[in-house]
């Protein structure tokens with residue numbers, strides 16, 4: 001019997017790779033440091049319902065990804081989100097509707113990766129710290145000192161700064177990953193008992209602390225007891241406030257939001273802040289995935305492509321396709 005393929009990271013890239021390999025008849029095993037799947041597409045359960053603190057929506061431009069989105073729609077875990085879009089620039093908030101289809105997981109963003117996990121074997125709460133290549137097989141060590149293996153191949157589907165030490169056996173790949181800069185994003189959620197008197201449902205902000213804000217509860221399938229909003233700081237602001245307390249972040253982003261939104265903003269009934277240390281690559285790449293096919297180690301993730309959900313999914317697809325090509 002051949003050994004299974006190890007995939008480190010159960011975000012959309014790792015699960016995309018898992019799906020391709022599983023469909024081709026290969027056994028895979030995923031390792032995920034968190035308690036659930038999704039990574040930056042995960043949703044946070046809270047007292048005011050689930051909140052999409054990371055990816056807000058996604059677009060689909062590549063034919064292969066469009067096919068995947070259509071399959072998720074058929075399963076009921078993805079729906080179109082057509083918000084009343086605005087932009088804020090030069091001190092003015094103006095409608096900015098366009099024709100771009102935008103998709104969200106339903107009833108929450110994490111529904112997509114949850115459906116992708118299906119009955120695939122995943123070790124949750126397991127942070128991998130090292131990957132070793134033996135004479136024939138790979139083995140992995142986790143943060144608690146436990147060994148896992150043997151595996152025929154390893155796919156590392158985590159942000160570049162976290163992937164670098166795991167790529168030590170393949171120094172060329174490690175050097176490429178080490179050169180990738182990833183920017184942080186502070187995310188804050190606010191919930192109001194009485195809905196704010198505004199038509200705005202999503203806003204691209206082009207000045208100041210904020211990059212984007214959205215009315216979480218207007219996405220399809222979300223709980224509607226509270227008027228929930230998610231605010232994202234810009235990369236520059238987030239980096240400059242990397243070590244700020246959550247209270248300071250909420251206060252500043254709430255203040256910036258209240259200045260822009262153009263209606264009365266009462267004290268929120270609920271607030272939350274989350275820091276994404278490796279939110280997005282500082283620039284796009286066109287690598288697809290990184291591979292040392294002879295050693296049997298691959299790296300993928302949004303940082304190998306466009307830094308978006310679609311790019312991450314395509315990167316996982318690419319890593320798995322290269323692995324299959326090498327087996328032929």
Ligand SMILES: Cc1cc2nc3c(=O)[nH]c(=O)nc-3n(C[C@H](O)[C@H](O)[C@H](O)COP(=O)(O)OP(=O)(O)OC[C@H]3O[C@@H](n4cnc5c(N)ncnc54)[C@H](O)[C@@H]3O)c2cc1C
Nearest residue numbers: 009011012013033039040054055056128301302308309312
């Ligand atoms: C605030 C924010 C807003 C965004 N908005 C959008 C948007 O609107 N549209 C869009 O298209 N994209 C958006 N993105 C980007 C999008 O979320 C990512 O591009 C995509 O989700 C990345 O997927 P991934 O699988 O490459 O990585 P991740 O989602 O980061 O998955 C990696 C997984 O690996 C796990 N992991 C890490 N290290 C280890 C380890 N050592 N051992 C085991 N497991 C490990 C992590 O817990 C995680 O689950 C946003 C991102 C952020 C942070």
Ligand SMILES: NC(=O)c1ccc[n+]([C@@H]2O[C@H](COP(=O)([O-])OP(=O)(O)OC[C@H]3O[C@@H](n4cnc5c(N)ncnc54)[C@H](O)[C@@H]3O)[C@@H](O)[C@H]2O)c1
Nearest residue numbers: 058059085086087096097098100185204232279280307308
């Ligand atoms: N905060 C983070 O960490 C993070 C990480 C990755 C991606 N993102 C965001 O995810 C989104 C995904 O990009 P995409 O290409 O799939 O989506 P998209 O086509 O909706 O947006 C791409 C970019 O085009 C601009 N834009 C699009 N529609 C606009 C409109 N109607 N009015 C004004 N400006 C508009 C915005 O600047 C936007 O960031 C982007 O907004 C990106 O900034 C955020």
